Amino acid sequence: MLETRDLNFKNVIIIEANESKLPALRKSAPLVPHEVTRLLGIDMALREEELQRHLFYRLLYSASSAHIIYEENSGKERSRFLEELVWHEEKRLGRIGAIEARRASFNAEIAAPGIEFGKTEEICEMLKKLRFSATSVNTYVECPLKFYYTYVMKLEEKEALTSDVEGNEIGIFIHELLEKSFTHFINKKPVINDDFRKDVLSSFEKQFKVEFAKKLGSSAFLLERVMRHRLESFLDFESERCREVESGVKEILYLEQKFKPGLKLSGTDFDMQYVVDRVDLLEDGSIFILDYKTGLDAHKPKATKKLENMEFTRASIKENIRSFQLPIYYYFEKEKYPEKNVNAALYGLRNPKLTYFIDKNVDIDRTMEICLKSLDYILHEIVDLSKTFARDNSDPESCRYCPYKTMCR
Ligand code: SF4
Structure with missing residues (x-):
């Protein structure tokens, strides 16, 4: 106004x-x-x-x-x-009710009923050649229509020339900063001392100026303070973690490494890819895979007992497996180190915290069996000519942040 x-x-x-x-x-x-x-x-x-x-x-x-x-x-x-x-x-x-509002009403369909797209032979062929990642499989599990828009139609959000900083930009910034900072500890024991902290924080300041300071103008200091505070908390947590006697970090094996393995499921070969944020060798000789999370959307499969009762449908996989990220990392990294104990964790960077894939509620062999069966089910459904890409708007939060939400109304 x-x-x-x-x-x-x-x-x-x-x-x-x-x-x-x-x-x-x-x-x-x-x-x-x-x-x-x-x-x-x-x-x-x-x-x-x-x-x-x-x-x-x-x-x-x-x-x-x-x-x-x-x-x-x-x-x-x-x-x-x-x-x-x-x-x-x-x-x-001089009269109560002298002004009367004219009433109007209309029938509103909040969402168009059942948007879905079928597949053609060509689409199926293209899908069979697709290199799948945990993100693309998770997208399908979340909503097949979203998968269709992203991986079949390859629609992308127009980059907005706004002064806002998106959550994924912060995620990329932090991933790059941590990769750059920890890279000289590859094949070495990381030591988080005062010199290292100074280096990390000075790289943070320089990079922040380049990436966000100009974009955000005078309000940049708020984001900088918050990010700096979180980075400092992460370094404190990391310093403790590296020093632990048995579960301490002996050496960092690799950072932000991309792998492109194949996966044979029920006789079909699928091309896969994954990028691990970091893999450590721990003092007790085990392998520890870390997946940094800067946002709130960090999920791992439910406890083995819950998985035992699940059905093999997309809806049930969505509810129980929730994310294929840790199972996929675990499966391929375990293949590389069959003799070693392997674990994986989501590393929350907001308030530093590790959420372990294998904990007291997980029978890892059984969990992996169910996760692979679920992955098998989903990948075969994706390439199945008779299955459509139908909308799943059962989770209002997912739809709220979905880039295609206006196309779904
Ligand atoms: S808005 Fe919801 S239903 Fe529509 S594509 Fe996105 S996630 Fe699927």
Whole structure:
């Protein structure tokens, strides 16, 4: 509404004149917390409401005619500005209920029913030649339609020229920084001392300036503080982990390494690929695979007992296996080190934490048997001519962050 302040209109239509939109008041202030402004005797929320009220009335008085539309149901109330307007009119006309809203309704299909695409022989041939990764298989398990848009249609999000930093940009930044910093410990025991910390933090500062400082402008310092704090916590955690007597790190074997193995499942050869963030040799002689996670979406298969009861359908695999990432890493790395104990973990970098693939609830041989059977099922379903790429919108969170959500409505 601010942008209308110098304009006059013939017709004005205000939609969503509901509380929480009109006025739209922020619950928290990112720079100066409300507590601080309150202590200074400034009520920012009240000022903001007054400003929006002024703009609302200015917009109405600038127009020859105005239509105000709001939604009314158990979860939504009409705007307080509208209540005021109605109250003034009722007082003027001397009658409660003098202003009556015209009611309108329409049937709305929130999502188009059953969007799905079939396969042609050519598509099947292309799919058989595809090099599958844990990410592509997980995408199919999450939603076959999303897989279709990504790997068959190869639709990509247009790179937005905005000043926002996306979660995946932070992920790439951290992965690159850790690879660069730890690379001189390859085939050596990592030592997280003061010199190493200084080097990592100085590389962080330099890289941050190049990647984000210009893009974010004056607000960059907030992101920098948060990332720096997390990096420092990670280095503390890593320092402890490297020093452990039995499970300490003896040497780093490789970082961000890409492998392209083949996988034969039920007589069919599939091309696979995976990139491991880091593989360590531990003091007890075992192999430890690490998958850094900068976001919240870190999943591993459920406990073996739960997997024992699962059905071999995509929906059940989605619910129980959840992600093929650790099973795929484990399977191929174990092939390289058949004599050694191997474990894998998701390494959460927000609050440094390891989530182990093999723990007390996991019978690894049985879990891997079920994971491979599930992978077999999914890969065969992907290349099966009779199976369609159907939409799975059962998880609202996935759809919310899906780049194709507008194509699904
Ligand atoms: S919006 Fe949801 S249903 Fe549509 S493609 Fe994305 S994940 Fe699938």
